[in-house]
Amino acid sequence: MCSDTVRPDDAADAPDYRDTLNLPQTEFPMRAGLPKREPGWLERWARIGVYDRLREKAEGRRPFTLHDGPPYANGHLHIGHALNKTIKDVIVRSHQMMGRDARYIPGWDCHGLPIEWKIEEQYRAKGRDKDEVPVLEFRAECRDFARHWVDVQREEFQRLGVTGNWADPYLTMDFHAERVIAEEFMKFLMNGTLYQGSKPVMWSPVEETALAEAEVEYHDKESPTIWVKFKVAEPTIFIPEARQGDAMPLVNDFELADDLEDAYVVIWTTTPWTIPSNKAVVYGKHISYGLYEVTDTPEQCWAKVGERYLLADKLAEDVFSKARLIHGDWKRLRGVGAAELEGLSLLHPLAGAENSNCEWDAPRDFRAADFVTDTEGTGFVHCAPSHGMEEYELYRDLGMLSEVITYNVMDDGAYREDLPFFGGKRILAAKAKKGDWEGDANKAVIDKLVETGGLLARGRIKHSYPHSWRSKAPVIFRNTPQWFAAIDQAVGDGQDQNGKTIRERALTCIDQVGWTPKSGRNRLHSMMENRPDWVLSRQRAWGVPLTCFVKRGAKPTDPDFLLRNKAVNARITEAFEAEGADAWYKEGAKERFLGTDADPEAYEQVFDILDVWFDSGSTHAFVLRDRADGSEDGIADVYMEGTDQHRGWFHSSLLQSVGTTGRAPYRNVITHGFTLDEKGMKMSKSIGNTVAPDDVTKQYGADILRLWVAQSDYTGEQRIGPEILKGTADSYRRLRNTLRFILGSAVDGTPEVAREEMPELEQWVLHRLAELDAEVREGYAAFDFQGVLRAVFDFATVELSAFYFDVRKDALYCDGDTPRRRAARWVLELLYQRLTTWLAPILVFTMEEVWLERNPGEGSSVHLQDFPDTPADWRNEALAEKWGKLRRARRVVTGALELQRREKVIGASLEAAPVVHVSKEIAAAMTGVDFADLCITSDVRVTTDPAPAEAFRLPEVADVAAVFEKADGTKCQRCWKVLPDVGTHSHPGTCARCDAALGAA
CATH class of the missing domain: 3.30.2320.20 (Class I aminoacyl-tRNA synthetases (RS))
Known part of the structure; x- marks a missing residue:
């Protein structure tokens, strides 16, 4: 033993070796301070032009385009917006870093009711009448309103770390966009699928316009329900082929059974206001019916002793109970078959009423219909074809629409002024009282039925009912002249590779698209299979008009009803490109557009505006097709929106695209679910359970919100709230600590170490990196961010922090320049390169901070990097199996x-x-x-x-x-291992390894 060695019992007197350890050194803070620091990174990205530099870097790469479904420019962002835009951002960033030219052009929907309604609210608050404001002035206010909110929302989206071409977004109100929307509409005009028809559509009396299904939401509503008596009339039969003018009922040879004279067919309805528009009653051929007679009545009962009623047998007892009759108050006389019913006609319950001006005196049609059931009601259905699609289609197919269509209900939901008894009565009130929109029409009808003896029973029912998602008011079905795109008529454009009609093309193209989740395909397919013709028109002022002209005096069915002229169309598109859609409303517009190609006196200009879903459905044309940074073939790689867009943007985009190009505008469609509170309840301002993105970024930072998105299964419903965000923040801290360790232990200039020179533990880490590289790329390519994050997060916090770092801290801190320590430091370098880039699409701010710790400089950014290539020979399954046993x-x-x-x-x-x-x-x-x-x-x-x-x-x-x-x-005293040789070396209180690391004394 050397004379200068120290014995073990002298170890307590050994010097403090802490300064000799290679402890992590980094300025990367443990506390992120994201709310204060994130805006600085946003300013930096804008200053160095990250998005534009990516476009330069990606020149020549295969393009990847996520087409942005446009939000409405009419208010601050909600949590659904944040979820939506974050998912899109992760998609775009990850595909860019996987070697694509990933473009993202944000856009806004600027036309239609959401904005027009806001301007009208401002008018009402000031006591102004919208109808008295010049249309161009009104449209200018709508444009200014939309422009303001585009600017507000743009800043709010950017605050979330969303990258894109924010300097040049697309707006449906841009002049070029309005030109293309009109141009796309005129393709329907020219290919023969556009027509004007009169049919029941969902109508908002409050907003005075037709609504699309996507503009409707369903809420519970309490409605009056009534059981009404239609008296059996003299035998008649309705023969459509034989009718002349209004002489529809023809006397039949059928002989009415004695016990059916003065009997009543009873119907049930939840819309009493439709009774004045009744034109028929229908029954089911396969339903068992009976003839019942009242034998006794209690007080306060509208049924009368001796009255006979035709009812479905399964429903008779329920009907009598609603009429306050009990067993013993009625009896079944006999069964009545379909053959006997075929010969009957009925009288309206208001027929012959005093001062009715014979409005309801004509017999009502009575026939079988497939849609009648005996599951509820009476087994008979009252038909007002002006207010119900099934009834409308029944009489359309019979060729009898002219006999059964009425125009009793005006735009504002009031009866026409000259309708006997009910003129001016409103279905909905002009303004809701404590959420109740009930007008006076239902009560007026019920009271009149009581007066004339036509009512058997009444009640109330709570049911799911369509409401306008803007005004929150109930809607009605109302027959109005509207413009439609026929989806079952051959499209005359020669682009028949996917079918001849819009429906055929849409159904074919759906199976050419990738769907995430897969259920999206079935949902849209079912909707396309069953949808009616597309209602294109709205009776409003803010939007792109239906740029067409109709011939005065011609019927919609006449071949020359619509003007189809290429020169006229060209003048319209030229004017719209220069002046926007306002050109349609300027003085002399008709003469200007018709020019010498058509006589202005012979044609009328259409002033309805296009359904706003046609606007957004056309975006593929003026964004993907027309922009230099659009898509090379006019098709997006991805459309991504909420699941409600199966009936909205996905739907209208597909209809519009197949109608004008013959193919779908997208290759992949991704949907996310709705966001609920922590308890799984729908968010509501009135309940106070909303979570605003701005509040989250102020408290935690946008990266915490983005982490919450990536942790969620976005294909289903997500939950968010204070406790969930707190848990997300805790996960973030764990990940941040892993990154901090890497930054402190891996320093610039770390020399590369060949894989075969590494200890097995480091080779195992390389194997895991190779596995993860494939998993990350596959996950991002499949839009599975939850899977990517779970894999990387578990690797970082479990396999690295809790295992590899835990094991290798000793070598990193205490070894000298050993092969083991050099290998560990090189592996840390490789981990740094991959973890920062793999997580950059999700944690955009934090990974930038991590990157700049090692790569400072004005032009440096992790978002200018690609995922690093990972050698295939890092994979070593045998080694992984061995280390699985060791662990x-x-x-x-x-x-x-x-x-x-x-x-x-x-x-x-x-x-x-x-x-x-x-x-x-x-x-x-x-x-x-x-x-x-x-x-x-x-x-x-x-x-x-x-x-x-x-x-x-x-x-x-x-x-x-x-x-x-x-x-x-x-x-x-340096590494804290307990070993027999401690104190036997030149440095006091050390083991052999530490003594060697300290070098010569």
Whole structure:
């Protein structure tokens, strides 16, 4: 022993070696401070022009285009917007970093009711009448309103870290966009699918316009319900083929049974206001009907003794109970078959009423219909074809629409002024009272039915009912002249590769598209299979007009009713390009557009505006097709919106595109679900359970919101709230600590180490990186961010922090310039390169911070990087299998040591030197591995001898058991291992490894 060596018992006098350790050194803070720091990174990205530099870098790459479904420019963002735009941003960024030219052009929907309604609200507050404002002035106010909110929302979206061409977004109110929307409409005009028809559509009396299905939401509504008596009339039959003028009822040879004279067919309806428009009653051929007679009545009952009613047998008892009749008050006389019903006609319950001006005196049609059931009601259905699509289609197919269509209800939901008894009565009130929109029409009709003896019973029912999603008022079905695109008529454009009609093309193209989730395909397919013709027109002022002219005096069915002239169309598109759609409303517009190609006196200009879904459905043309940064073939790689857009934007875009190009505008369609509060309840301002994106960014930062999005399964419903966000922030801190360790331990200039020169542990990390590289790329390509984040997060916080870093801290801190430490530092470099880029699409701010710690400089940014290539030969399945066994064995040892810590036998694992009993297979896996280092113990003895009964075991690791033993020796004052040789080296109180690291004394 050398004279200057120190004995173990002198270790207490050894110097403090802390300054000799290679502890992590970094300025990367543990506390992120995201709310204050994120705006600075946004300013930096704008200053160095990251998006434009990416376009330059990506020149020549295969383009990838996510086409933005446009939000309405009419208010601050809600949490659904944040979810939507974050998902899109992750898609775009990840595909860019996987080697594509990933373009993103944000857009806004600027036309239609959402904005027009806001301007009208402002008018009402000031006591102004919208109808008295010049249309161009009104449209200018709508344009200014939309422009303001585009600017507000643009800043709010950018605050979330969303990248894109924010300097040049697309707006449906831009002049070029309005030109293309009109141009796309005129393709329907020219290809023969545009027609004017009169049919029931969903109508908002409050907003005085037709609504699309996508503009409607369903809420519970309490409605009056009535049972009404239609008297059996003299036998008649309706023969459409034989009718002349209005002489529809013809006397039939059918002889009315005696017991049916003066009997009543009873109907049930939840819309009493439609009774004045009744034109027929229908029944089901296969329903069992009976003739019932009232034998007794209590007080306050509208039924009368001796009255006979025709009712479905399954529903008769329920009907009588609603009429306040009990068993013994009525009896069934006999069954009535469909053949007997065929010969009947009926009288309206208001027929012959005094002062009715014979409005309802004509007999009502009575026939079978497939849609009648005996599941509720009476088994008979009252038909007002002007207010119900099934009834409308029934009489349309019979060729009898002219006999059954009425025009009793005006735009504002009031009856026409000259309608007897009910003129001017309103279905809905002009303004809701405490959420109740009920007008006076239902009451007036019910009261009149009581007066004339036409009512059998009344009640109230709570049911799901369509409401306008803007005004929140109920809607009605109302027959009005509208413009339609026929979806079952051959499209005369020669683009028949996917079918001849719009419906055929849409159904074919749906199966050419990738759907995430897969259920989206079935949903849209079912909608397309069953949808009616597309209602294109709206009776409003703010939007793109239906740029067409109709011939005065011509009928919609006449071949020359619509003017189809290419020169006229060209003048319209030229004017719209220069002046926008306002050109349609300027003085002399008709003469200007018709020119010398048509006589202005012979034609009328149409002033309805296009359904706003036609606007957004046309965006593929003026964004994907027309813009230099659009798509090379005019087709988007991805459309991504909420699941409600199966009946909205996905739907209208497909209809519009197949109608004008013959193919779908997208290759992939991705949907996300709705966001609920922590308890799974729908968010509502009135309940106070909303979560505003601005509030989250101010408290936590946008990266926490983005992390919440990536952690969620966006294809279903997501939940968010204070506790969920707190948990997300905790996950973020764990990940941040992993990154901080890497930054502190991997320094610039770390030399590369060849894989074959690395210890097995480092080679195992490379194997895991190779596995993850494939998993990350596949996940991002499949839009599975939750899977990507879970894989990377678990790797970073479990496999790295809790295993690899835990094991290698000793070598990194205490080794000198050893091959082991050099390999570990090079692996940290490789981890840094991959973790920062893999997570950059999700945690855009944090990964930029991490990147700049190692790569400072004005033009530096992680978002200018691609995912680094990972060599295939890093994969080593045999090594991974071996280290899987070692990690299982390690779990048994750490479990045994944890028990000793709890019992305060030891304070740290380095005080232990356990005996580990293993199978021969596990022992073979330990060959060449320092298992003590792996278990973070000072020593370990491995044996294949049978384990004693008291040994610690884990049920899931059957071939490993551990017996605790204390380490023999003295604690090294530098690395804290307990070893026999401590104090026998030149540096006091050190072990051989630390003595060598310290060098010559």
